[in-house]
Amino acid sequence: MKLYRIITLLLLLASHLQLVRAQDYAFNSAEEAISGWYHTFDYKGWASRGVDLENAQEVIGKIAQSTGEKRSSDFVDSQIEFGPGNWVYEWIQMGDRTLEEAEKLTGSTRLSKLRSALAYYTIGSWPHLGRSDDSQALEKAVSTYMQAGEMMTVPVRHIDLTVNGKTIKAYLHVPAGEGPFPFVINSFGSDVTKEDSFDLFYRELGPRGIGMLAVDMPGIGEAIELSMQDGSDAVMEGALGFLKNADYADSRNIFIVGGSFGGNAAARAFYRLDVRAVVSMCAPLHSALVAPPEVLDGLPKLTIDGVKARYGVLDRPTAELTVLTKQTSLKVQGFFDAGNKISKPLLIVTTNRDPVSPLRDLDMLLESAADSEVIILDMEGHCPPRWAREPMIARWVADKVVN
Structure with missing residues (x-):
């Protein structure tokens, strides 16, 4: 059974899938993409994560005045030297200032400040290329995540997972109450780390009695020793093995949720x-992964740098990347051609004008699903905003839990 829905913000309207060409649409909205900047400004998304927009404007103003040597003359926010005017440096300063404020507070006001500091650090590290300056920001984000997570009724645990013989880190959130509990394994994309998972548990899953194991994609964050060439779902498979052996996890009710490249996984x-079921959001499944170099170079440079870093070819020509991304296509791997229907529930969440996740690719995935639902947000750009999609995902997961 297929159920299609198209959403204008939160208004549900009946619709059908359209065939689109990826290159017809913008990757970011006009409000987010500012000419002359490497990074984009997702003010609404930042605010939903606890960012004080006056603080954000202060940081951006300092970066705009940067006078240091640039990594690229095209981008004002690409100062190389780690100091005033450098993207990472300025966001770290704001994170440190906010963390100092949090240390003077208690209860919900302290948690609010910790969420803000966490957001400043992850924005500073973004797109998490593993360079020395953004690694500093990410280390601070990890520490701040743990401080915030320790304020949960059941404190977060920073656990080890073994994946392809290597040890990586993950965040384990167990709900309050008596288990075993349903669990979500959550992962984001090529330029978003698991440190952005906090609100999914804190606001949505935890209150519904659902646990979360937040993991990084191969090649990013605390899974940087891996590569997408190890298999996009390699970390998810390791996480699943961990939960199957945990007495607090209900092995009948383990869900996988992934966005962007995490949606591919x-x-x-x-x-x-x-x-039990899978949620795949705005996933590059085939077309973008087999596109020629000139098409990929038409996407934002930050995005392509993030993808290159995940495959271990940062600062290399895009032609080298396309040889590798082709092997990540589910069609090239033969999954779309298997012919059998899969019974586990599948939820797809996307926009109807995503340049790397065209609806025709999603339809190939849906052909394999015996029980599927599609939620399409009527908007341009890659991936629905997290503040819109995460409540829908949590409700869907809760509805699919079996007793």
């Missing part, structure tokens, strides 16, 4: 892993 897991 979730779609691959849909075919390969024994889980």
